[in-house]
Amino acid sequence: MADWHAPSAEPPVVQVAGVSKSFGERRVLQDVSLQVPRGRVVGLLGRNGAGKTTLMKSLLGTSTVDSGTVEVFGAAPGPELAHRVGVAMDGIGFYPAATVHKELTIWARALGVPASRIADVIDLVELSGHERQRCARLSTGQKQRLRLATALLVPTVELLMLDEPANGLDPDGIRWVRRFIREMAASGKTVLVSSHQLGEMENTVDDVLLLDRGRIVHSGSLHEFTAGGQFPLEERFFEVVGGMTS
Known part of the structure; x- marks a missing residue:
């Protein structure tokens, strides 16, 4: 598990308020509100179809939202993000x-x-x-x-957005990516990483954003979510989102 440290008191790098997004009749994001603190590694977790990719695209400005606001570095996403993200x-x-x-x-x-x-x-x-x-x-x-x-x-x-950076890697590659992400955060960058590899995220992230059916069902530190490491991240994940039903 990543060593716990308190979030920065600086303004958040990302701030999302009341964001909803639909594709036709399918609601992908529902009243999503979240913050990504500066200098943290934040894990964006959820099943396939939870809305993770749509949320990341909205932060980049490559997908518009139906309602709510998205701010990255205090402003709506625009072309200037190419030099900061x-x-x-x-x-x-x-x-x-x-x-x-x-x-x-x-x-x-x-x-x-x-x-x-x-x-x-x-x-x-x-x-x-x-x-x-x-x-x-x-x-x-x-x-x-x-x-x-x-x-x-x-x-x-200043902000790295990574989608499944350890996907398909062997143990050596996974370990390298984990160290790389932590080094980026130690250098002052903020890292938002989306992944299905819960065991690896437990060793990597500072904070957890958990999406389920388009809603944020948990937003906070990994330390808080796992009760200081008393419960594995995978166990807490399924406690919150529930198991799959046939």
């Missing part, structure tokens, strides 16, 4: 024929980042020696590291 999600693909260096060059140009930054992020995610390897031939773990490198290309990034 780094994103690593499965929906962001690579050019298969491109090498690692070429892929990052493409992103650097799009973001207006100097080419000199590429070597920095390659070193940061420990992909040194793979610069000329084609993206299509990278291992699952290497692809996840490349996504993280892309998210960190802009040196002014």
Whole structure:
């Protein structure tokens, strides 16, 4: 379990108030309100279909909401977030024929980042020696590291939004991602991470945002949610959202 420490007294990085969103007749988010404190690792948890991806897209401004307000760094999401928010999600693909260096060059140009930054992020995610390897031939773990490198290309990034960063990784890769996330938080960044791997989240996050059927059913510290570690995160998860019924 991640060591507990009190949330920052600074204004939250993300503030969502009364947000609802529907696709046709299907209500995906229902009156969602939450905060993401600065300098914390926040786990966004929930089953498939709980609304996690829609919520993350609303924070990026790539999905509009039907009602309520979304603020990131005190303002509605806009193009300027590209220089303050780094994103690593499965929906962001690579050019298969491109090498690692070429892929990052493409992103650097799009973001207006100097080419000199590429070597920095390659070193940061420990992909040194793979610069000329084609993206299509990278291992699952290497692809996840490349996504993280892309998210960190802009040196002014303050918030990282990660969707299943340890998905498909072996134990060594999972351990590396966990350490990387904690190091980012220790450096002053805020990390919002969505994952189904409850055991791993218990060792990684400071706070828990639990979504169920489009509603926030818990928002607070992991320490509080697990009663100081007396109960496993997985056990508390199912206590709150209930087990699956056939």
